[in-house]
Amino acid sequence: MTTIAAAPTAPTAPTAPTAPATLSRPGGFLRDVGLVAGRVLRITARMPAEVLPNLVITVVFYLIQIEAFAGVTSFVGVTDPEGFFLAVAVFFATAGGAYGLQLATDIERGYFDKLLLTPVNRWALLIGSMGGDLTRALVQVLIVVGLGVLVGAEFGQGVAGAALLVLLAMVWALAYAGIGYAIALRTGSTQATQVASIIFLPLNFLTTAFVPEQALSGWLRTAVGYNPVTYLLDGLRALLSADAATGTVALAFAVVGGLAVVTLTVAATALGRRAR
Amino acid sequence: MTAGIEVEGLGRTYPGGVEAVRSVDLSVRPGEVFGFLGPNGAGKTTTVRMLTTLLAPTRGRALVAGHDVARDPERVRLAIGVALQESDLDNLQTGRELLAFHARLHGMGRRSAAQRTDELLELVDLTGAAGRQVRTYSGGMRRRLDLAIALVHRPRVLFLDEPTTGLDPASRLTVWDEVRRLNREDGLTVFLTTQYLEEADVLAGRVAIIAGGTIVADGTPAGLKASIGADVVTVAVPAADRPGAERLLAALPGVQRIQVTGDGVTLYVPDGPGTVARLVTALNAAEVPIGAVSTSSPTLDDVFLQKTGQRLAAAA
């Protein structure tokens, strides 16, 4: 290091006292995702009233449908009502509790700001909360599938088919969660987010949920053709039946996966706006 | 990293055109307790949200702990602790769980998070309630837990937005003691907003008074009061007679300033007790009905009145 001896010494700026660093440092993405998801699950476990009703309704509906339609479905070409309605039950199971509701609550009550003040990874806030919600959905799907096994649904594709069925259901849950999270992050309102979870009702009735497509007619049939849930249910049913309809399954994954990309993009954009 | 705050021309206009903060300049030295005093809607929270990176400034610049809040928010956040005014806690977790969760979000390992949690629970006197869900906590207990969360990572700069609003007098004293202790023992820089004159007076080494989004005065509490340079004489007069009384009293000898307030007239004079007699005589002669007359040393409220024409208590 050289110094220019002739240089006049610059007036020393008053040196600010340096403070030691704090204990705060980013903990890493995956670790943050785990922490955030853990919190959502801990909270969910403490409000069973948010989860149990949906599960109970799903199970009871399923059992009633099998009984009630057992004699009728064969007229419209359904040979395996246990499997036919299992797809509906799996769909219902993924809609258990509003997605993003905890996040909306946090925003509404100002707790989200507290999270933003920590070095937690911003994406971990979204992905971790979603992970918590999806874990809850997965548990419900597994319970419903287990029930299907108990009542004797066909599972024509064996274990691999069942695994793909759960996977397809979870991709759908991801797509569906994206809507809730996008609304939660956009509006920061629990009410708006809860409304999002009601969207699934008409989606459900405008499908082949209760009747196969051949039995539908007119505008209903047209609407059903545009409804992603139709493709989801067709895919789930194909995975339960003995004659492997690879095309139907692939289409279901494509439609539901495409929808997931769209809704998650909207949710991610909303997060980017809210968390600098 | 320095633990001070430097703010230049900071302002925020909300979408829709509300100019919540016009232009704020201030400088908080490391290790100082700085009081940010102002009535409801003055722009205190908006300023705090900008300084803590939660809200983007629409103009100006702010350095907190040596980092620019707009360009380097992550660095700012590592250095600061914040107890927000309108922020709720997580009701369904226990106090201990919540505190440990925040410790871990700050990157601490499981063991050190647990250790730090115990320390802080002790500090804010919540060890006994640590195993209970937060929804069972009283308002004061929540505030204390919130303070513990703000301190979990040993910040260098602590922001407290109206930390005692809504607390009973005993809890208020506890918070005051804690702020003083943190400042004295840990050298923590504290930026504290308040609507209470007394709080600013008691806690803060320096004070800035904000009204309508602008800083109208700043300095040490003693310096601000001395700047009034006079005794304060207040006389209650019915509203209709105030303009007349103002004219009469302005003519008294030694009156430096005179101001009509919500309940009468306030005079700033070098000799309070001496002025009282002359004031009563003058008003009696003019048959102006008068109520209570008092004389006192100036308070921060008088500073506020002088700068804004309003009493802080009335504006709040």
Ligand SMILES: Nc1ncnc2c1ncn2[C@@H]1O[C@H](COP(=O)(O)OP(=O)(O)OP(=O)(O)O)[C@@H](O)[C@H]1O
């Ligand atoms: N999100 C917002 N959108 C529009 N205007 C806002 C918003 N938040 C605050 N304001 C307005 O900005 C001004 C300053 O508000 P701010 O909350 O900063 O005041 P404050 O000094 O903290 O008041 P208080 O003592 O009541 O907490 C007020 O007029 C308020 O109505």
Ligand SMILES: [Mg+2]
């Ligand atoms: Mg405020």
